Amino acid sequence: MMYLVGETRPNQSSVLDRASEFSGLIGIIGYEDTEQRIGYPGSDVWMPELLKRSIPRERIVPIMGSLIQMGDKEIIHTLSEMRAMVRHTKELGIRNIIMVAPRFHILRAFMSGAFALSESFPELRLFPVLGTPLDWNDKSSHSQGLLTGIRADFLVEEMTRIYDYHEQGNLLDPEDVLAYMDRRDTI
Numbered sequence: 343m344m345y346l347v348g349e350t351r352p353n354q355s356s357v358l359d360r361a362s363e364f365s366g367l368i369g370i371i372g373y374e375d376t377e378q379r380i381g382y383p384g385s386d387v388w389m390p391e392l393l394k395r396s397i398p399r400e401r402i403v404p405i406m407g408s409l410i411q412m413g414d415k416e417i418i419h420t421l422s423e424m425r426a427m428v429r430h431t432k433e434l435g436i437r438n439i440i441m442v443a444p445r446f447h448i449l450r451a452f453m454s455g456a457f458a459l460s461e462s463f464p465e466l467r468l469f470p471v472l473g474t475p476l477d478w479n480d481k482s483s484h485s486q487g488l489l490t491g492i493r494a495d496f497l498v499e500e501m502t503r504i505y506d507y508h509e510q511g512n513l514l515d516p517e518d519v520l521a522y523m524d525r526r527d528t529i
Contacts (some may be wrong), residue, residue, distance in 0.1 A: 343403070343469075345369040345427050345437050347451045348418060348445040352482040354491075356444040356473030358388065362395045364440065369430070371423060372404025376519035381486035382418055405430045417486055420451055422514055424458040432463040433502050439466060439528075444473045445495040447484070450513075456522050457514045467526050 344364040348371045361368050370392075372385050385404045392402055407426035409419045431439060443451040450469040459466040476482075478494040489499055505528040507513040514522070 343367040343369050343431060343434075343439070344440045344442060345405075346388075347420070347424055347441060347447065348408070349444060349447070350483045351387075352480070353444050353447075353473075353476060353484065354383065354388070354391070356476050357442045358391050358395060359474040360442045360471065361392055361397050367436075368392065368397055369400055369403045369405050369420060369427060371408050372406040373408060373418065374459075374521040378427050380506050381483075402451050403430075404439070415511075419486070420447075420454045420457065420466075421507070424454040425461070427455070428461075428463050428466060430512050431466060437465060437467060439468050440471050441468055442471045442473050444476055444493075444502055446493055448472055452505075453504060453513050453516075453519055454507075456519045457512065460514060460518075460522070465529055467529055486511070 343366055344361065346361060346368060348362055365505045370388050371382055373382065373390055389402060393399065405426050407429060408420070409416045410422045427439070441451060441455055450472050452468065455468045457470060476493060479492050481491065482493050482496070483490045484496050489496065504513060508515060
């Protein structure tokens with residue numbers, strides 16, 4: 343299965359465009375919200391985008407369970423998304439995932455995926471693939487649409503989040519991620 347990491351509208355083409363290069367199942371966040379968009383525009387937006395890219399409907403797999411409660415609202419963040427993806431693939435008996443994310447998000451998305459699979463499905467083989475290139479100097483938004491600026495600036499924020507989330511216990515130590523990659527290739 344190829345899994346397309348949820349992205350904001352300005353960044354979604356990076357992952358959506360990669361889908362046409364794959365002939366298997368395509369997983370996306372299965373979430374529709376016609377009232378309030380929280381970064382990821384929703385499977386009701388991505389489904390037609392994938393169909394426009396000649397991906398047959400029967401290959402598109404909406405994955406439910408990414409929403410979590412944060413204070414008084416529900417959100418989707420990278421770790422909740424990866425946990426839902428791992429649960430779903432385990433239920434389906436899928437053992438190999440190609441995970442696609444834009445360049446600025448690929449490292450944290452992969453580390454979140456490695457953390458999620460370490461919790462419940464260590465046999466899962468997760469392979470990160472870069473989305474199609476986006477202009478580093480274009481203005482954009484990221485992280486539930488709350489982070490704005492040019493994409494190049496997102497790299498600093500992503501590195502800060504990696505350290506912060508690891509310190510909070512929500513990401514593996516980078517050494518453990520490297521060890522997973524070594525193990526993954528022998529599973």
